[in-house]
Amino acid sequence: MPFYYINKNWTLNPGFHHEVHTEEHAAELKIQDKIYLGWFANEIDAVQEGKKYYSNADGCAVCCPKAHKG
């Protein structure tokens, strides 16, 4: 089960959402400004947690496809 982060910077994706990433993908994208969400069984649970911080939280299309809405 991966660790998940939410990006504080919403300007870096086409939908202008606060995107949730796995730890691995956040590191690959060199995202510095992020909030640690925790350890989840899947991205759907992680995005649910992310919504506590940002109501427009969305899963990254690459690392969280099951939670990606656009």
Ligand SMILES: [Zn+2]
């Ligand atoms: Zn990602």
